[in-house]
Amino acid sequence: MKVFIDPPNSLILYDLVERFGHEPLGAMASIQERIDNIELDLPPMNVTLDDVVKGLKYAGVEVPSGIRGRLALWGPLIDQADAALIMLDPPFNFGCVGCERSNEMVRYLIRRRGIPALSVAYPGNEAEAKVSVGRIKEFLEGLK
Amino acid sequence: MSDERETRLFMISPVSNVTPDQLVRAIHAMGKGVKVKETCYGCLAEGLVADVKEVTGEIRGRYPYDVFSKRRAYPAGDPRRCRAEHGTRPGYAQLEAEWESLPLIACGLESCDRGETHEIPPEPEKLSVEDFKKITEAAR
Numbered sequence: 006m007k008v009f010i011d012p013p014n015s016l017i018l019y020d021l022v023e024r025f026g027h028e029p030l031g032a033m034a035s036i037q038e039r040i041d042n043i044e045l046d047l048p049p050m051n052v053t054l055d056d057v058v059k060g061l062k063y064a065g066v067e068v069p070s071g072i073r074g075r076l077a078l079w080g081p082l083i084d085q086a087d088a089a090l091i092m093l094d095p096p097f098n099f100g101c102v103g104c105e106r107s108n109e110m111v112r113y114l115i116r117r118r119g120i121p122a123l124s125v126a127y128p129g130n131e132a133e134a135k136v137s138v139g140r141i142k143e144f145l146e147g148l149k
Numbered sequence: 150m151s152d153e154r155e156t157r158l159f160m161i162s163p164v165s166n167v168t169p170d171q172l173v174r175a176i177h178a179m180g181k182g183v184k185v186k187e188t189c190y191g192c193l194a195e196g197l198v199a200d201v202k203e204v205t206g207e208i209r210g211r212y213p214y215d216v217f218s219k220r221r222a223y224p225a226g227d228p229r230r231c232r233a234e235h236g237t238r239p240g241y242a243q244l245e246a247e248w249e250s251l252p253l254i255a256c257g258l259e260s261c262d263r264g265e266t267h268e269i270p271p272e273p274e275k276l277s278v279e280d281f282k283k284i285t286e287a288a289r
Contacts, residue, residue, distance in 0.1 A: 014240065016160060016247045017254055019219035024209065024258075036222035041154065096246055131256045136267045138257025 006148050009086035011111055013079050018090055021138070025145035030082040064110060075107045080114065088148050089115045089122040090141065096127065121148065155201040156221040159191040159208060160244070162251040165215035172216065176204055186225040190248060191216065193225040213262075214255035 006027050010018040013032035022029035039053075060073030063080035083089070091112060115122050123144040128134035161167050173187045176194055181204050183196030194204055208216055228234035260267075 012243075014219075014243065016158070016217055016219045016244065017250065020217040021254070023205075023218075031220065033220040033222045037154075037156075037220075040222055040224075128250070128253050128257070131253060134253035134257040135260040135265065136257075136269065138254060139261055139265075139267045140269060142261050 006087040007085060008145070008148070009079075009082055009089040009115065011089065011091040011108070011115070012095060013082070013111075015092065015095070018092060021141055022090060022145065025142055027088075027145055027148065030086050032078055032082075035078045035082065063114060068110075069106075072104060072107045072110060075104065076110060076114075079107075079111055083111065083114045083118060086115075086118075086120060088120055088144075090144070091115070091122060091124040093124050093126050153197065154195065154224070155198045156193060156195040156224055157201050157205055157218055158193055158221040159216050159218045160248055160251070161191045162215050162217065162255055163248060164252045164255075165212070167212055167215045172208070172212075175208065175211065179204055179207060184225060190244070193221065195225045214258055217251055217254070 007030050008022045008027045009030045010022060012018070013030075015031070019029045019031050019033075056077035057070050057073050058077075060070075060075075060077035060080065063076035064073050121144075123140065125137045125140055126133065128137045159172060161169065161172065169187045169189070169191050173185050173192050176183065176185045176192065181196065181200045183194045183200050183204055186193040186195075194201055196204075205218055208218070223230045226233075
């Protein structure tokens with residue numbers, strides 16, 4: 006099954022989804038498609054004007070273009086996902102995945118689609134890690 | 150989707166005794182014909198999708214708790230991202246933060262493999278409007 010991961014470029018979630026036998030849907034494949042198929046020499050390298058227009062399907066015109074640009078990449082992935090795995094409040098939620106409004110919108114789109122989704126807290130110690138990984142394993146093994 | 154090329158990022162856990170050199174040699178020794186680039190955190194492997202998947206499976210089998218991997222969008226050594234070419238590295242803050250957490254994830258995986266069960270903590274209840282009113286009025 007195709008499992009959307011949030012944050013969409015997370016190494017940990019990508020690895021865990023693959024490890025437990027599913028296909029992770031992360032931002033990397035979408036970005037690679039743009040890198041391989043479009044000549045991009047200057048920044049912004051990942052998002053074009055067309056992407057921002059495509060993002061209108063997922064967010065209104067009054068929404069900042071940065072959010073629409075992100076959703077142009079992530080929205081189609083959510084559309085084709087069979088399930089979703091969300092890690093809440095990771096400490097690395099800054100930089101290119103640090104837009105909280107985009108993240109809220111992603112979680113809303115996942116809920117609106119009604120696909121099975123698991124939200125787990127980011128582990129801060131070993132006990133929490135055992136619970137989080139255990140829940141992820143149980144969720145992914147239960148998907149059929 | 151781009152199905153011909155896959156670039157895979159292999160990251161070694163900070164508590165592991167595996168070195169990037171060992172990892173690169175292990176991938177070369179598989180003889181799958183993938184291009185490998187040694188990095189400070191592990192290595193990048195690039196090749197046809199099927200070959201890279203085989204390499205990933207073998208590495209995961211050999212180092213289940215030491216090496217974690219994900220797909221990478223840019224090719225290995227791409228001048229827009231390569232440090233030697235003064236490329237920008239926007240995702241590295243996140244990669245570093247995740248690298249620090251890998252021992253915790255490995256600990257969780259080991260626990261699952263031992264068959265340990267864990268109680269799921271109850272979700273915190275939402276604050277009721279009445280309680281919220283009491284809190285705000287108490288501060289007056």
